[in-house]
Amino acid sequence: MADHYLSGTDWIAMTQATLTISSKNYSSWSLRGWLLCRMAGLDFTEMLVEMNDEARQELLLLSPSVLVPRLTHEDVTVWDTLAIADYLSEIAPKAGLWPTERVARALCRSVSGEMHSGFHNLRSALPMNLKARHASFKIFSGARPDVERVKTIWTDCLDASGGPWLFGKAPTVADAMYAPVCTRFRTYAVELEPRLAAYVETVLAWPLMREWTEGAVAEPDEIIELEVEF
Structure with missing residues (x-):
């Protein structure tokens, strides 16, 4: 699988890597995990779990928390998004998933963790739907x-880094964590200042x-959503 960030000997050409994901249109956590794996240069196979009751039972066997993504x-085997980020950072340190500077890295971890554990009302009110546009x-x-x-x-991150990404000239874990929010803001016409x-x-x-x-656009329109937070 091609990668936009690593080249030559920096590639992680491992054939025994699989990322289990669910809907590309609806699953923000699948998107985060997929972005992180691609940013790290991991050569992996996608395994799509269709969202129906039978598949849900299968997913229970794959992942104790019933959550995707699962690497x-x-x-x-790693199934928590931040755990995947840390694991990928360990095996691909040159990918720059976390900022190299200590203060920036601490901030990146903090805002990534905040997205990981919070914003429940935003997720409920503005569910990810890449096909929709209001x-x-x-x-x-x-x-x-x-x-x-x-x-x-x-604003705080861009002020500190100068952009165009949250922590400077290249995307980090934080950008992967907030990428689904960017799609939500577009889908639901959230007003933003120019920056x-x-x-x-x-x-x-x-x-x-x-x-x-x-990939999301190519998905069938009718799916059955799993009872998990995407």
């Missing part, structure tokens, strides 16, 4: 603080995001 690499959308009042918090995080709108466009124009989006 299997040689004799290692000209206007009334955001549930409970989700507005989450939207404002995302804007603050992006933040430019960041969203940077993410959406990312070749990896374009590739993922093409």
Whole structure:
């Protein structure tokens, strides 16, 4: 599988890597894990779990938490998104998944962890749907603080790094974690100041995001969603 960040001896050409994902249109966690694997230069096979009751039972056998993505690499299995990020950083240190500078790395870990464990109202009110596009959308009042918090995080990171990515000239774990939010803001016409709108466009124009989006558009429209948080 091609990669946009590593070359030559930096490639991780491992044939025994599989990433289990669910819907490309709806599953934000699948998108995060997929981006991280591609950013790390991991050569992997996608395993798509169709979202029906039978597949859900199979997924229970694959992943104790019933969550995707799930990375299997040689004799290692990792199914939490941040755990996948840390594992990939260990096996591909030259990929730059985390910033090299200590202060920036600490901030990157913090904002990535905040997305990993928070923003529940935003996820419920603005579910990921790459095929949808609203000209206007009334955001549930409970989700507005989450939207404002995302804007603050992006502003702080861009102020510190200078952009165009959250931590400078190249994408990091933080950009992978917030990429689904960029799609949500586009889908639901969330108003952004020009600098933040430019960041969203940077993410959406990312070749990896374009590739993922093409896969999402090709999915059947009718699917059965798993009872897990995407």
